[in-house]
Structure formats: structure tokens, C-alpha cells
Amino acid sequence: MASSSSFSSASNSQYCPRWKYNVFLSFRGKDTRRNFTSHLYQGLKDRGIFTFLDDERLEDGDSISEELVKAIEESQVAIIVFSKNYATSRWCLNELVKIMECKEKENGQTVIPVFCYVDPSHVRNQSKSFAKAFVKHESRYKYDVEGMHKVQGWRNALTAAADLKGYDIRDEIESEKIQQIVDHISSKFCKSARSLSYLQDIVGINAHLEKLKSLLQIEVNDVRIVGIWGIGGIGKTTIAKAIFDTLSHQFKAACFLANVKENAEKNQLHSLQNTLLSELLGKKDDYVYNEYNGKCMIQSRLCSMKVLIVLDDIDHDDHLDYLAGDVGWFGNGSRVIVTTRNRQLIEKDDAIYEVPTLLDHEAMQLFNQHAFKKEVPDECFKKFSLEVVNHAKGLPLALKVWGSLLHKKGLTQWRRTIHQIKKNSNSKIVEKLKISYDGLEPEEQKIFLDIACFFRRHGRKTVMQIVESYDSGAEYILDVLIEKSLVFISEYDRIEMHDLIEDMGKYIVKMQKDSGKPSRLWNVEDFKDMMVGNMGTMTVEAIWFTYFEKLRVSKEAMKNMQRLRILCIQSYSWASQSDSEENPNCSIEYLPNNLCWFVWHKYPWKLLPKIFIPRSLVHLDLRGSSLHHLWNETKLQLPSLRRLDLSHSKSLERTPDFEGMSNLEYLNLEGCRSLEEVHHSLKYCGKLIQLNLYECRRLKMFPSVNVESLESLDLHNCFSLEKFPEILGIMKPLSIIHLEPPLTELDLSFLKKPCTSSKQHWHA
Numbered sequence: 115m116a117s118s119s120s121f122s123s124a125s126n127s128q129y130c131p132r133w134k135y136n137v138f139l140s141f142r143g144k145d146t147r148r149n150f151t152s153h154l155y156q157g158l159k160d161r162g163i164f165t166f167l168d169d170e171r172l173e174d175g176d177s178i179s180e181e182l183v184k185a186i187e188e189s190q191v192a193i194i195v196f197s198k199n200y201a202t203s204r205w206c207l208n209e210l211v212k213i214m215e216c217k218e219k220e221n222g223q224t225v226i227p228v229f230c231y232v233d234p235s236h237v238r239n240q241s242k243s244f245a246k247a248f249v250k251h252e253s254r255y256k257y258d259v260e261g262m263h264k265v266q267g268w269r270n271a272l273t274a275a276a277d278l279k280g281y282d283i284r285d286e287i288e289s290e291k292i293q294q295i296v297d298h299i300s301s302k303f304c305k306s307a308r309s310l311s312y313l314q315d316i317v318g319i320n321a322h323l324e325k326l327k328s329l330l331q332i333e334v335n336d337v338r339i340v341g342i343w344g345i346g347g348i349g350k351t352t353i354a355k356a357i358f359d360t361l362s363h364q365f366k367a368a369c370f371l372a373n374v375k376e377n378a379e380k381n382q383l384h385s386l387q388n389t390l391l392s393e394l395l396g397k398k399d400d401y402v403y404n405e406y407n408g409k410c411m412i413q414s415r416l417c418s419m420k421v422l423i424v425l426d427d428i429d430h431d432d433h434l435d436y437l438a439g440d441v442g443w444f445g446n447g448s449r450v451i452v453t454t455r456n457r458q459l460i461e462k463d464d465a466i467y468e469v470p471t472l473l474d475h476e477a478m479q480l481f482n483q484h485a486f487k488k489e490v491p492d493e494c495f496k497k498f499s500l501e502v503v504n505h506a507k508g509l510p511l512a513l514k515v516w517g518s519l520l521h522k523k524g525l526t527q528w529r530r531t532i533h534q535i536k537k538n539s540n541s542k543i544v545e546k547l548k549i550s551y552d553g554l555e556p557e558e559q560k561i562f563l564d565i566a567c568f569f570r571r572h573g574r575k576t577v578m579q580i581v582e583s584y585d586s587g588a589e590y591i592l593d594v595l596i597e598k599s600l601v602f603i604s605e606y607d608r609i610e611m612h613d614l615i616e617d618m619g620k621y622i623v624k625m626q627k628d629s630g631k632p633s634r635l636w637n638v639e640d641f642k643d644m645m646v647g648n649m650g651t652m653t654v655e656a657i658w659f660t661y662f663e664k665l666r667v668s669k670e671a672m673k674n675m676q677r678l679r680i681l682c683i684q685s686y687s688w689a690s691q692s693d694s695e696e697n698p699n700c701s702i703e704y705l706p707n708n709l710c711w712f713v714w715h716k717y718p719w720k721l722l723p724k725i726f727i728p729r730s731l732v733h734l735d736l737r738g739s740s741l742h743h744l745w746n747e748t749k750l751q752l753p754s755l756r757r758l759d760l761s762h763s764k765s766l767e768r769t770p771d772f773e774g775m776s777n778l779e780y781l782n783l784e785g786c787r788s789l790e791e792v793h794h795s796l797k798y799c800g801k802l803i804q805l806n807l808y809e810c811r812r813l814k815m816f817p818s819v820n821v822e823s824l825e826s827l828d829l830h831n832c833f834s835l836e837k838f839p840e841i842l843g844i845m846k847p848l849s850i851i852h853l854e855p856p857l858t859e860l861d862l863s864f865l866k867k868p869c870t871s872s873k874q875h876w877h878a
Contacts, residue, residue: 135190136164137163137165137190137299138166139165139168139193140193140195142197142206145199146195146230150230151195157292178205178209182209186209186213192213194225194275195228195230196227197232199247200244201268211268211271226281226295227278228280229283231283231284234282238277239273251268317472318472322349330465332364337445337448339450339451339460339464341453342467343453343454343457343469345615346599348471348510348511351453352510355370358370367420368422369389370426371390373427374386374426374437383405383408387402387405387436391408391411394415405432412438412443413443416445419448423438423444424452425437425438425453430459438450455549455550455598472510472513477503480513481513484517484521485499485520495528501536502516502532505535506614511546543617543618547618551619551622554594557591558594561591562600564656567623568682572608573606577609583710584711601615627650630649631650632650632653633656635657635658636659637659641657644671651675653677655680656678657681658680661684669703669704673704679709679710679730680709681712681714702719705722709730709731711732713735716738720743721741721745722744729752731754732754732755732756733757734759737762737782738763739763740765749771752774755777757782758780758781759782764785766789768789768790776800779801779823780802783810785809791815792816796817800822800823802820805826805827807828807832808828808831816839817839818842
């Protein structure tokens with residue numbers, strides 16, 4: 115038997131139904147083989163619709179062949195061409211019964227009757243020529259109970275088929291009617307089958323579609339909205355297109371609105387509404403002229419239709435509100451799928467599929483597809499392929515771009531390209547990912563860049579302390595960045611992001627630097643250049659790096675950094691104080707007063723600049739410094755300061771005046787071996803939580819300490835301490851005091867003061 119077999123079978127595919135054929139043609143050979151059926155078959159074939167046609171059917175006997183049974187079961191659509199003598203063939207009637215049985219099964223075929231110069235009522239009621247045919251059938255089986263049961267089955271099948279919506283070509287131009295049938299089949303029923311070839315090439319698509327199907331629950335007759343959420347370049351659009359092509363034939367109408375964000379920016383929303391209505395109503399027209407009328411039109415025209423809608427890449431509330439604002443807009447069984455990078459746009463009650471990155475073996479498969487096409491890679495390329503795949507971290511966009519970049523390149527070019535990939539991700543990728551950044555508010559952009567440049571893999575709590583020092587809405591902004599798939603919180607409560615998202619952030623900062631307006635520095639060489647050339651310092655907001663050698667600081671450069679809010683220099687081999695005195699260039703006379711977070715390990719000078727008055731400073735960490743005094747006798751107002759760390763500043767002789775530090779919570783003076791006295795103003799720090807004086811060997815006394823909030827006081831190895839300070843307030847429960855001087859020489863009467871709990875601990 116001859117059949118048009120242009121595609122291979124996909125019956126074992128998870129992402130496509132069991133269809134091997136798009137269409138099965140059932141017909142009475144003697145009536146229509148050489149005219150209507152042959153023309154219809156050719157029209158379907160020309161449109162690329164895979165159709166089963168039995169060219170050698172004999173139509174004899176009481177049963178059809180096993181091959182025909184299998185072909186019917188594996189066809190997505192069955193077209194039954196009813197002609198005047200159709201019912202005379204027991205073969206055709208058995209074929210019809212099998213077709214109708216398959217239709218009634220779950221996820222069964224679609225059946226389309228075509229009445230080829232025969233009245234549909236003759237088929238439905240078995241009258242006229244159909245009545246004559248059944249007289250003969252009943253005469254043949256009148257003494258055969260089983261045979262008569264079969265005849266009744268034929269009648270039932272004819273009646274059921276004739277009741278279906280189909281095509282009546284009487285009084286019509288045959289060629290035009292054939293064109294209508296082909297258009298109908300092509301547009302509505304064969305999308306999933308025609309897309310077989312591209313779906314088979316999408317790595318990991320089976321798992322995505324199975325999870326999406328479980329969220330969509332097509333079998334449930336309600337209306338649902340499902341979100342596909344993930345970072346840029348992870349494959350949201352590809353997955354949405356695949357599920358659309360796979361399932362759209364199960365709906366009365368379907369529409370895939372691509373690039374909603376981009377198209378909404380180019381055109382008004384009512385233009386997208388017109389596109390949606392044209393696709394779903396099957397007629398192109400300008401239905402509406404403003405988005406408000408569009409909402410009403412969508413609801414009134416589609417409320418009784420079972421539709422499938424995909425809104426691809428939405429990034430604003432209006433996109434969903436004006437295109438698919440409510441489940442009541444659509445008929446029962448409808449489904450709306452949206453893809454977005456912003457989880458906040460999807461209602462809490464809606465199902466959300468978070469697209470994961472590719473598994474290692476899937477990532478390698480995808481990379482090989484683009485780097486080697488259908489060729490088998492040589493052994494020498496495998497090591498390099500693994501390096502690229504490891505760097506892409508499962509992001510499909512990166513694997514596709516880099517694989518294509520390396521296609522047909524030699525080993526030398528591979529080495530050079532991979533070096534560049536590791537050094538700086540291909541701009542095609544970061545430009546693609548940059549779309550997410552462009553959609554952020556200015557304060558959100560600021561914090562995103564800070565995380566990308568400095569804080570990735572840091573603990574959430576620590577990062578929030580830093581960010582809150584210059585933005586009180588930090589927690590909210592972090593939630594926004596998480597919702598937009600730009601960062602996530604790891605299982606160890608660390609702030610994380612995809613490697614390529616980090617690259618994108620640093621790429622943006624590099625672009626700023628190239629334009630002469632650097633905002634952030636994390637490279638010590640860039641810092642050196644800025645100190646020498648004083649270029650772009652007015653735009654710098656944050657500096658954070660680790661350094662191991664002597665550092666020269668330009669007064670003019672630092673003076674110009676009026677916008678600097680974070681300065682974090684962590685060093686392990688700083689110039690000593692004597693080096694600073696001998697070399698006048700190795701000094702610092704100015705620090706920006708805008709600083710909120712100031713860290714300088716092994717700060718190499720005796721004092722902070724006299725005119726440094728950082729009223730917004732939240733965190734000051736100068737551990738291991740060469741300070742003798744923090745400031746001179748000047749009493750500073752630092753109401754925002756919460757943490758002061760001067761630990762291991764071995765030359766520190768006295769503490770600053772604390773009266774202007776009313777919100778101080780943590781004071782660390784551990785290892786300040788030259789410190790003899792803590793300033794009496796410490797009593798004004800009523801919010802102090804932790805006070806560390808461990809190894810302050812020369813400390814003789816400090817007059818008072820407020821213990822209302824104190825949780826930890828460490829006086830280990832304070833061997834010179836003569837008198838314990840006066841205790842102000844009632845000590846908190848669970849306070850811990852570490853003591854290790856000769857106890858007999860200390861006044862410990864404070865331990866007998868009333869307290870709110872008996873759970874104070876002190877260690878001697």
C-alpha cells in the first residue's frame with residue numbers, strides 16, 4: 115500500500131502525541147479516487163501535511179487490514195469523504211467504525227466529514243442511496259445475530275459522523291472547497307506534527323513540557339493562567355513555543371503573541387489587542403482603537419471560546435491587564451501562558467514554572483549541536499568543549515552563542531576564543547541579558563550592580579547591612595531582584611547569581627568606565643590609574659578590592675569622589691607608619707564625607723583626616739591600623755554609626771568620644787595593646803550589643819557601660835584592669851561576660867544588682 119511518508123514516526127516522543135500521520139483519508143475508491151479525493155490529497159501534500167492514502171484499497175471483505183487499523187490510530191485527523199456509494203462498502207463502514215472509536219478515546223483524533231455530492235441527512239438517517247445499501251447488508255446478515263449487531267454499529271457510526279461539523283461541497287466550486295479544507299487542517303490541527311522536526315532538536319524539552327502539562331491540566335474544564343519564569347537566555351520563549359505547538363490543536367483557537375514588551379514599546383497596546391483578536395477570531399481586522407475598548411472587546415468576543423494564548427516576554431502589569439486581564443474573559447477550558455523575568459507580574463494564585471538551567475549532559479549536547487552541527491567532534495576538542503560548558507553554567511543562550519562562535523574554527527582559534535570567554539563573556543550574551551537590567555528602577559540598578567561587582571556569595575545578612583547603609587529600602591529591592599531572576603538566595607543564605615548575570619553587571623560598569631564615567635572599582639590596577647590620572651573620580655560610587663603592596667593615594671582624586679559611599683580596601687602587606695612618614699606621597703588628607711561603609715584594613719596613618727565628617731557612616735572597620743587616635747579631640751556627630759572595629763590597632767592610645775554615636779551596637783577594640791582608657795562617653799551608647807576588649811593589656815579602667823542592650827562583654831586578658839566600670843541600666847537576659855584578671859582585685863558588686871533574669875553568665 116502506498117502512503118506519503120515524508121516524516122519519521124514520533125510515536126515514542128513524550129512531547130508530541132502518538133501521531134505518525136497528520137491526516138487519514140477514508141473514501142470509497144470507485145467514487146472519488148480519481149477526482150475529489152486525489153485533488154484533496156495533492157492539496158494536503160503540497161502544504162506539507164503528512165497524509166495516509168491507501169492507493170490500492172480493494173474494499174472487499176468484512177474486516178480491514180491491521181495496517182489500516184494502525185494508520186487510523188496513528189493519525190491526528192481523519193477526513194471521511196462521504197459519497198453516494200460509500201455505504202455499499204463493508205470495508206469503508208468498518209473503517210468508519212474504527213475511526214469513530216478512536217475519536218471517543220481520551221485525546222482522540224479529530225474527525226471531519228466531507229459530504230461529496232451527497233446530502234448530510236442521507237448519511238445521518240441512512241436514507242436514499244444509503245438506505246438501499248443497508249437493505250443489502252441486512253439481507254446478508256438476517257440470520258446472523260453477530261452480523262446484525264455489526265450492521266447496527268455501522269448505522270450508529272454513520273449517524274454520529276454526520277452530526278459532526280464538516281464540509282458540504284454541493285453547489286460549491288470544488289477547488290475552493292478543497293482549499294478551505296487544506297487551510298483549516300494546516301492552521302488548526304497540524305501544528306504539533308509539523309513542528310516535530312524542530313522539537314526533536316530542543317535539548318531537554320521533554321522534561322519542560324511534562325512539567326508544564328501538569329500545571330496546565332488541559333483535562334480540567336476551567337480557565338487557568340500559567341507563568342513561565344526565569345532569567346534571560348534560559349529558554350522561556352522556546353519552551354512556550356513548544357508547548358503552544360504541541361497543544362494548540364486541542365483548542366478552538368490559539369494565538370502566540372511574541373515579544374510583547376518590545377512590541378508594546380513600538381506600538382500601542384491596542385495594536386496588540388487587534389493582533390490577538392484577529393488570530394483568535396480567524397479574520398484580520400482593526401477591531402479596536404484604544405486599549406480600554408480592547409479589554410471589553412476581548413471579553414465579549416472570546417468569553418465563550420476555548421482558546422490558548424501565549425503572551426511572550428511581559429514586563430509590565432499593563433501587558434497582562436489589557437491582553438488577558440481575567441480568567442472570565444475566556445471560555446471554559448481556556449489556558450493563558452505568560453513568559454516573564456519578573457515573577458511579581460504573575461498572580462500568587464497562578465501556577466508558575468521556574469525554568470531550571472540545563473543539566474551537565476544536556477548542556478554538552480546543546481553546545482555540540484551548535485559547535486559541531488551534525489559532525490562528530492575530534493577528541494582534541496572535547497577538553498575545550500568541557501571548559502566552555504562549565505563556564506556557561508547550564509544557560510542555553512550562552513551555549514548557543516558560544517557554540518556558534520566556535521563552529522568550524524581551528525584549535526588555535528578555540529584556544530583564543532575560550533580565553534576571551536573566560537576573561538569577558540561575549541557581548542551578544544550580556545547585551546541580551548542586559549534587558550533585565552534596563553527594566554530596573556535607578557535604586558534597583560544601583561544595588562544590582564553592587565551585588566554583581568562586590569557582594570556575590572556574601573551572606574545575605576551582611577550584604578543587607580551594607581546596602582541598608584545607603585538605601586533604607588534594601589530588603590524590598592532585594593526581593594525585586596529575586597523576582598526578576600537576577601539574584602537568588604542559596605541554601606546557605608548567601609546572595610547568589612548566575613555567572614553570566616554577574617558578567618552582565620560588570621559589563622555595564624565597564625561600559626560606564628569606557629565612556630569616562632566609572633561607577634565602581636574592584637580592580638586594584640584601575641584604582642592606581644585613577645589615583646595617578648584623577649580621571650572619572652566624580653562618578654565613582656564604590657571601591658572594593660584586596661591589595662598586598664604599598665598604596666599611593668592622591669589627595670585630589672579622593673577629594674573629587676563626592677559620590678563615594680562604599681570604600682573597602684582589604685590589605686595584608688601595607689606600608690608601616692614609618693614608611694608613611696618618610697614618603698609624603700604615601701598619605702591621605704581627604705576622605706569623602708558621603709561614605710556609608712568604610713573598611714580599610716591596616717590603615718597606615720596615625721589619624722583620620724581632620725575634615726572627614728561622615729554623618730551617614732554606618733560601618734567603620736579599620737582593624738590592624740596604625741592609628742594613634744581615631745580623630746583628634748573633635749567630638750563628631752555620627753548618629754548612623756552601628757559598628758566600629760579598631761581591633762589590633764596596636765598603637766591606638768585612646769578611643770574617640772562616643773557621645774555622638776548614640777546608635778552604636780558593636781565596638782571591637784580587641785588586641786589594642788596600647789589602649790589605657792575607654793572614653794567615659796561610652797555610657798551614652800544605650801544600644802550597645804557587643805563590647806570586645808580582649809587582650810587590651812594596658813587597659814586600667816573605663817568609667818561606665820550601659821548594659822540595657824548588652825549581650826556580650828569580653829575582658830579576657832585585660833591584666834591591668836583595676837576597677838570594673840559602673841553598670842548603667844538593668845542587664846539583659848543571656849548576657850555573657852568574659853573576665854580573666856585577678857578577680858580579688860576587682861569590684862564585682864555589679865553582679866549583685868537586680869536583673870530581669872537569672873541567666874547572666876560570666877567566665878573567670
